[in-house]
Amino acid sequence: MMPALSLVPIWTTILALGVFFYVALDGFDLGVGMLYTFAPDRNARGLIMNSIAPIWDGNETWLVLGSVGLLAAFPLAFAIIIPAVYFPILLMLLALIFRGLAFELRYRNAEHRTFWDHGFAAGSALAAFAQGVVLGAFIHGFNVKGRQFAGGSLDCFTPFSILTGIALMFGYGLLGAGWLVIKTEAGLQDWARRLGRYCLVGTALAIGIVSLWTPLADAHIAARWFSTPNIFWLAPVPLITAALIWYEWRSLGDGSEYAPFLAALGLFVMSYLGIAISLWPMIVPGHFTLEQAAASQSTQAFLLIGTLVLLPVILLYTGWSYWVFRGKVRADIGYHG
Amino acid sequence: MRLDPEFLSRLQFAWVIGWHILLPAFTVGLASFIALLEGVYALTRRPVFLNLSQFWLRIFAVSFGMGVVTGIVMPFQFGTNWSRFSDAAGNIVSPLLAYEGLTAFFLEATFLGVLLFGRKLVPPAMHFVAAVLVAVGTLSSSFWILATNSWMQTPAGYEVIDGRFFPKDWFAIVFNPSFPFRLAHTVSAFYVTTAFVVLGVGAYTVRRGQWLAEGRAMLRLALWFLAIFVPVQIVLGDLHGLNTLEHQPAKLAAMEGLWDGGRGVPASIIGWPDAAEQRNLAEIAIPRVGSLYLTHSWDGEVKGLKDFPADQRPPVAIVYFAFRIMVGIAVLMLLVVATGLVLMARGRLDGSRWYLRLCQFTVCLGFIAVIAGWTTTEVGRQPWTVYGLMRTADSVTPSLTGPDVLASLLLYIIVYLMIYPAGLAVMLRFVWRGPMPTGEAAPVESGRPKSPIEALRSEALRATGPETAT
Numbered sequence: 001m002m003p004a005l006s007l008v009p010i011w012t013t014i015l016a017l018g019v020f021f022y023v024a025l026d027g028f029d030l031g032v033g034m035l036y037t038f039a040p041d042r043n044a045r046g047l048i049m050n051s052i053a054p055i056w057d058g059n060e061t062w063l064v065l066g067s068v069g070l071l072a073a074f075p076l077a078f079a080i081i082i083p084a085v086y087f088p089i090l091l092m093l094l095a096l097i098f099r100g101l102a103f104e105l106r107y108r109n110a111e112h113r114t115f116w117d118h119g120f121a122a123g124s125a126l127a128a129f130a131q132g133v134v135l136g137a138f139i140h141g142f143n144v145k146g147r148q149f150a151g152g153s154l155d156c157f158t159p160f161s162i163l164t165g166i167a168l169m170f171g172y173g174l175l176g177a178g179w180l181v182i183k184t185e186a187g188l189q190d191w192a193r194r195l196g197r198y199c200l201v202g203t204a205l206a207i208g209i210v211s212l213w214t215p216l217a218d219a220h221i222a223a224r225w226f227s228t229p230n231i232f233w234l235a236p237v238p239l240i241t242a243a244l245i246w247y248e249w250r251s252l253g254d255g256s257e258y259a260p261f262l263a264a265l266g267l268f269v270m271s272y273l274g275i276a277i278s279l280w281p282m283i284v285p286g287h288f289t290l291e292q293a294a295a296s297q298s299t300q301a302f303l304l305i306g307t308l309v310l311l312p313v314i315l316l317y318t319g320w321s322y323w324v325f326r327g328k329v330r331a332d333i334g335y336h337g
Numbered sequence: 338m339r340l341d342p343e344f345l346s347r348l349q350f351a352w353v354i355g356w357h358i359l360l361p362a363f364t365v366g367l368a369s370f371i372a373l374l375e376g377v378y379a380l381t382r383r384p385v386f387l388n389l390s391q392f393w394l395r396i397f398a399v400s401f402g403m404g405v406v407t408g409i410v411m412p413f414q415f416g417t418n419w420s421r422f423s424d425a426a427g428n429i430v431s432p433l434l435a436y437e438g439l440t441a442f443f444l445e446a447t448f449l450g451v452l453l454f455g456r457k458l459v460p461p462a463m464h465f466v467a468a469v470l471v472a473v474g475t476l477s478s479s480f481w482i483l484a485t486n487s488w489m490q491t492p493a494g495y496e497v498i499d500g501r502f503f504p505k506d507w508f509a510i511v512f513n514p515s516f517p518f519r520l521a522h523t524v525s526a527f528y529v530t531t532a533f534v535v536l537g538v539g540a541y542t543v544r545r546g547q548w549l550a551e552g553r554a555m556l557r558l559a560l561w562f563l564a565i566f567v568p569v570q571i572v573l574g575d576l577h578g579l580n581t582l583e584h585q586p587a588k589l590a591a592m593e594g595l596w597d598g599g600r601g602v603p604a605s606i607i608g609w610p611d612a613a614e615q616r617n618l619a620e621i622a623i624p625r626v627g628s629l630y631l632t633h634s635w636d637g638e639v640k641g642l643k644d645f646p647a648d649q650r651p652p653v654a655i656v657y658f659a660f661r662i663m664v665g666i667a668v669l670m671l672l673v674v675a676t677g678l679v680l681m682a683r684g685r686l687d688g689s690r691w692y693l694r695l696c697q698f699t700v701c702l703g704f705i706a707v708i709a710g711w712t713t714t715e716v717g718r719q720p721w722t723v724y725g726l727m728r729t730a731d732s733v734t735p736s737l738t739g740p741d742v743l744a745s746l747l748l749y750i751i752v753y754l755m756i757y758p759a760g761l762a763v764m765l766r767f768v769w770r771g772p773m774p775t776g777e778a779a780p781v782e783s784g785r786p787k788s789p790i791e792a793l794r795s796e797a798l799r800a801t802g803p804e805t806a807t
Contacts, residue, residue, distance in 0.1 A: 063409060068435045152738075303431075325458070
């Protein structure tokens with residue numbers, strides 16, 4: 001029985017937005033965490049840490065919403081995908097725990113400072129890598145029987161997923177560098193711009209390889225992109241991506257403060273769009289469409305009512321807190337610049 | 338030995354939830370306490386309340402951070418290890434979990450940031466509102482997560498189609514039969530747990546004599562609160578038990594260690610429930626009293642474990658002892674609070690060092706009781722994930738092998754055994770430093786950023802002025 005009005009497109013949009021918010025927000029603070037390893041001195045480390053201290057746990061909350069949102073809107077996809085990426089998820093969670101604790105313990109445990117410093121950087125890197133592996137495994141598809149994942153727990157580690165893991169580390173690094181350009185000044189900002197360019201090279205290479213690899217490995221994806229007339233409609237995606245890469249390179253070099261971060265976000269939007277175009281309308285690639293994996297109509301409706309009210313409120317006060325903590329982080333007056 | 342992925346997954350869930358629940362057990366109450374302190378400070382402008390708020394905020398920040406990261410683990414457990422449960426019950430439990438995120442997590446995380454870092458960036462009234470919103474967030478989180486848990490204990494408002502649960506009546510799902518009792522009993526338990534921590538820290542502070550005003554305030558606030566809430570908690574527990582008797586009789590029989598049901602059943606005080614022999618070894622029991630407190634009649638009828646097939650009984654010994662630990666702690670709590678009230682009435686509270694020392698030890702009572710209570714209700718739900726409808730054995734992820742789960746469980750054990758002691762050490766250091774800003778944290782080392790916590794300390798210094806801070 002098909003309902004008169006399907007809520008699936010709305011939920012697809014909300015979930016896609018939720019995951020994107022997570023990727024954008026925790027992406028930059030995981031990226032900042034990785035760049036932290038290369039910070040020139042202790043003073044810089046303190047500034048870098050303070051640039052994300054008041055917002056990181058709010059950012060990570062989007063991960064909870066993403067996972068629970070997937071369970072709520074597409075329970076079947078949740079029940080298949082999450083077991084299939086058992087170990088990357090485990091590594092991500094443990095890395096996030098370590099990293100979160102480092103925020104609290106780094107300052108107060110003078111004798112353990114280096115240990116938690118390393119924990120913060122390594123946790124950020126591992127979490128980013130693990131999320132990339134999840135993404136790669138997701139694009140690659142899973143071994144499914146009936147309504148369950150039927151493969152082994154290590155199947156998700158493939159050359160492709162390792163590549164996407166590394167790719168996401170560079171991508172998050174780029175976002176993090178963009179964030180630090182906004183939040184810091186002078187020498188530290190120059191340092192962030194320099195690292196941002198390294199990350200951009202890695203990101204651009206990774207986008208290129210993934211864009212070639214997926215259509216070569218999957219005839220469906222190749223047909224989606226290269227058949228006429230699709231090729232004309234979809235050509236802007238790679239073109240805009242290329243333009244953004246060029247613009248990102250330039251803005252990291254000139255004095256613009258917000259452009260590097262925004263262009264990096266743009267690159268994430270385009271990559272996200274590219275993946276969505278490749279996989280649409282599957283949520284478990286090769287097995288279940290969004291419509292097939294969706295929760296019951298009543299479930300979707302019950303949650304939608306609250307979400308439509310609460311999500312804008314959340315965005316509003318999250319935006320407000322970013323406004324409260326706007327401006328540069330400065331050393332001499334602590335966080336309260 | 339063959340590694341059983343179901344058993345190991347249960348151990349893993351018990352491990353991660355057991356450690357996680359210690360944090361909400363503390364932060365739910367502490368958030369409300371901080372909001373109260375901020376409110377009283379806003380009204381009276383007495384520095385003692387600001388100092389206390391700043392002091393507890395430091396400790397709150399650490400425990401809340403730990404709660405966030407260990408909490409993120411939880412929803413993923415449903416997917417990684419309990420995927421068949423997720424597929425079967427996702428339609429019902431997932432919106433409740435999602436509402437927890439939407440109504441609680443963002444609120445807490447965002448306004449905690451403002452509370453910790455924003456005292457100078459937002460108006461004082463907004464700062465107080467932030468404290469209230471964090472507290473509201475923690476309560477809302479309790480509401481939704483306990484609604485989810487209660488539905489698994491006493492499912493309602495659903496229909497089953499092809500082995501999967503579908504919602505029929507959302508009000509019945511959320512306000513399922515055990516929910517109001519579980520919510521009241523659990524939140525009250527969290528408040529009591531926090532109050533015992535405040536009591537212990539207050540006692541320690543008074544005993545050291547350095548920040549007497551703050552210590553005395555903590556001691557008295559905690560005692561008055563506990564004088565009301567420990568008895569209330571015991572009544573709520575009794576009501577919750579009667580609700581269990583009605584809706585989960587097998588669990589109740591395991592709590593009571595009652596094998597043979599019937600009229601005029603005994604109350605088992607202590608013994609060793611032997612599942613193989615289906616009786617309690619070395620038992621001390623009082624005849625007929627069980628019926629009296631369970632049914633409020635000397636020969637009320639109560640079902641025993643033997644009234645249920647062996648494959649529908651929970652592991653009796655665990656439930657039996659966990660329940661006794663919880664009740665035993667309730668009695669201890671009553672004694673501690675009653676003693677404190679007597680001392681307070683005689684004006685000897687601050688001078689009775691033996692009692693202050695005792696209060697330091699009772700800091701852990703609430704936590705042990707929460708774990709014991711949680712064990713009682715969760716192990717008591719076995720062998721079901723959805724009580725009476727879906728077995729735990731049918732809920733586990735089918736693709737998992739024993740070594741998979743063993744590996745993940747070992748990693749969780751290692752990481753949790755590293756972070757919990759580290760977090761506890763930091764919180765103990767705050768307690769040791771005491772509730773007043775110390776000179777060390779004042780207008781900080783030039784060129785170095787202050788840690789968020791040190792920033793708080795110097796703020797407190799400024800707000801209270803040098804005359805009270807020395």
